[in-house]
Amino acid sequence: xxxxxxxxxxxxxxxxxxxxxxxxxxxxxxxxxxxxxxxxxxxxxxxxxxxxxxxxxxxxxxxxxxxxxxxxxxxxxxxxxxxxxxxxxxxxxxxxxxxxxxxxxxxxxxxxxxxxxxxxxxxxxxxxxxxxxxxxxxxxxxxxxxxxxxxxxxxxxxxxxxxxxxxxxxxxxxxxxxxxxxxxxxxxxxxxxxxxxxxxxxxxxxxxxxxxxxxxxxxxxxxxxxxxxxxxxxxxxxxxxxxxxxxxxxxxxxxxxxxxxxxxxxxxxxxxxxxxxxxxxxxxxxxxxxxxxxxxxxxxxxxxxxxxxxxxxxxxxxxxxxxx
Numbered sequence: 001x002x003x004x005x006x007x008x009x010x011x012x013x014x015x016x017x018x019x020x021x022x023x024x025x026x027x028x029x030x031x032x033x034x035x036x037x038x039x040x041x042x043x044x045x046x047x048x049x050x051x052x053x054x055x056x057x058x059x060x061x062x063x064x065x066x067x068x069x070x071x072x073x074x075x076x077x078x079x080x081x082x083x084x085x086x087x088x089x090x091x092x093x094x095x096x097x098x099x100x101x102x103x104x105x106x107x108x109x110x111x112x113x114x115x116x117x118x119x120x121x122x123x124x125x126x127x128x129x130x131x132x133x134x135x136x137x138x139x140x141x142x143x144x145x146x147x148x149x150x151x152x153x154x155x156x157x158x159x160x161x162x163x164x165x166x167x168x169x170x171x172x173x174x175x176x177x178x179x180x181x182x183x184x185x186x187x188x189x190x191x192x193x194x195x196x197x198x199x200x201x202x203x204x205x206x207x208x209x210x211x212x213x214x215x216x217x218x219x220x221x222x223x224x225x226x227x228x229x230x231x232x233x234x235x236x237x238x239x240x241x242x243x244x245x246x247x248x249x250x251x252x253x254x255x256x257x258x259x260x261x262x263x264x265x266x267x268x269x270x271x272x273x274x275x276x277x278x279x280x281x282x283x284x285x286x287x288x289x290x291x292x293x294x295x296x297x298x299x300x301x302x303x304x305x306x307x308x309x310x311x312x313x314x315x316x317x318x319x320x321x322x323x324x
Contacts, residue, residue, distance in 0.1 A: 070138070070189075070192075070193055070291075071192050071193065071264050071265055071266055071290075071291050071292065072096060072189060072192060072265075072290070072291060073096065073289065073290075073291050074096050074097060074098045074107070074289075075095075075096065075097075075288070075289035076095070076096045076287075076288070076289040076290055076291075077093065077094070077095045077096075077286070077287070077288045077289055078093070078094045078095075078267065078284065078286070078287055079091065079092075079093050079284070079285050079286030079287070079316075080092040080093070080282050080283060080284055080285060081282070081283050081285045082113070082280075082281075082282050083280070083281050083282075083283075084278065084279075084280055085278045085279060087118075087119075088116055088118075089115060089116055089118075089119045090113060090114055090115045090116050090119055090125065091113065091114060091116070091285075092111065092112070092113040092282070093111070093112055093113075094109065094110070094111045094188075095109070095110050095111075096108070096109050096189075096289075097109070097110065099132050101132055101134070101141050101142075105135060106132045106133060106134060106135060106141060107131075107132070107133040107134075107135055107189070108130070108131075108132055108133075109130065109131045109132075109133060109185055109186070109189065110128065110129070110130050111128070111129040111130075111185055112126070112127065112128045112129070113125060113126075113127050114126045114127075123149070123150055124148075124149070124150055125148070125149045125150075126148045127146070127147050127148065127149065128144075128145075128146040128147075129143070129144070129145055129146075129184070129185050130143065130144040130146075130185070131143045131144070131183055131185040131186045133186045133189060133190075138186070138189065138190040138193055139160070139162070139180060139182065139186065139190070140160050140182060140183045140185075140186035141159075141160055142157065142158065142159050142160065143157070143158045143160075143183040143184075143185060143186070144156070144157050144158075145157075156169060156170055156171045157169075157170040158170070158183065160177075160181065160183075165177060165178070165179055167181070175214075177215055178208060178215065181208065181209065181215070182208070182209045183209060184209055187209050191266075192265075192266045196222070196238060196260075196266070199222045199238070200222070201222060201223060201224045202221060202222065202223070203221070203222045204219050204220070204221055204222075204243075205219070205220055205221075205222060205240070219242070219243050220240045220241060220242040220243065220258070221240065221241045221242075221243065222238065222239070222240055223239040223240065223241055223254075224238075224239055225237065225238060225239070225262060226239045226259065227297075227300035227303075228259045228269060228270055229300070229322065230269055230270065230283065230284060230296070231283070231284070231285050231316070231319070232294065232296050232313055232316060232318075232319050232320070233296030233297055233298060233311065233313075233319070233320045233322055234296060234297040234298070234299060234300045234322060235259075235261055235269055235294070235295070235296055235297070236261070236262045236263075236295070236297075236303070237259040237260055237261055237262055237269060237270075238259070238260045238261075238262050239257060239258070239259060240257070240258040240259075240260065241253070241254045241256065241257055241258075242256050242258070251274075251276055252274075255273060255274045255275065256271075256272070256273045256274075257271070257272045257273075258270075258271050259271070261294065263292065263294065263295055264291070264292045265290050265291070265292050265294060267284060267287065267290075267294070268282075268284065269283070269284045270282070270283050270284065271283075284316075285316065286316040287315060287316050288315045288316065289315075290314075290315075293312035293313055293314050294312070294313045295310035295311070295312055295313075296310065296311055296313055296320060297309075297310055297311070298311075298320055298321065298322050299322065299324050300324065301324070
């Protein structure tokens, strides 16, 4: 497959199955709502493209990351709210646990999303993604996808056979893949190992991943630094815009925006998608067990001045009062 085209039949076939960690999990809510309101397969297929943007950082031809300086650790938990217009429709959670590959320790990452009690009256979603990741290389060993959306069910396990450059899918068998291929969930953590400080405005970054049973590539454009207001205060972020097509759904090429904290944590703190008829927003509302404290500001003006020095938060239980 020559991935990346928003009009490809590939996206038409992937309703409800293209769910990633935060974005993969969270955009399921948007697609389900839109299906109920508009019953448009075209709308759904374009929305599903956006689920890939949480693997924003994974460079296609990057050098091997420094495993000793991974900006995450066992116990890290990220919590996100998912809203459609003015409606809060659900939450998404990602957590790193300690697992094992045989006798060898590995990261066991679990991402899940569920509808809110109010949204459950219209539709019910409980999706789980899991990945076992090699602690040294950051590459996935095994991935699991367990989907439950109303009466729809989907389960698949994929084993990565590095020495053969193949993967084995419990649903479709053996597939040849490029070297160092990632699954969607591990791509997020693999990407966070790389510093993006050398990026210049309008530079493209991309990744290659295996999902759901194909090799897929995707690109985004770096747009510089921007101050973003969060639940915790003002945060300096790197701004990325995925490549989308304008027309039926998006009026502007920058209709989808991803904000990543410009610190050593490199956390997705907000994702916005402005559509012709409504908007979707995913926002970080909780973080625990991060390696580094999160630097936040009281104001977006006069950063690092005497009255607006960064305040370091160890978790989302610590908040500050903003002035604008």
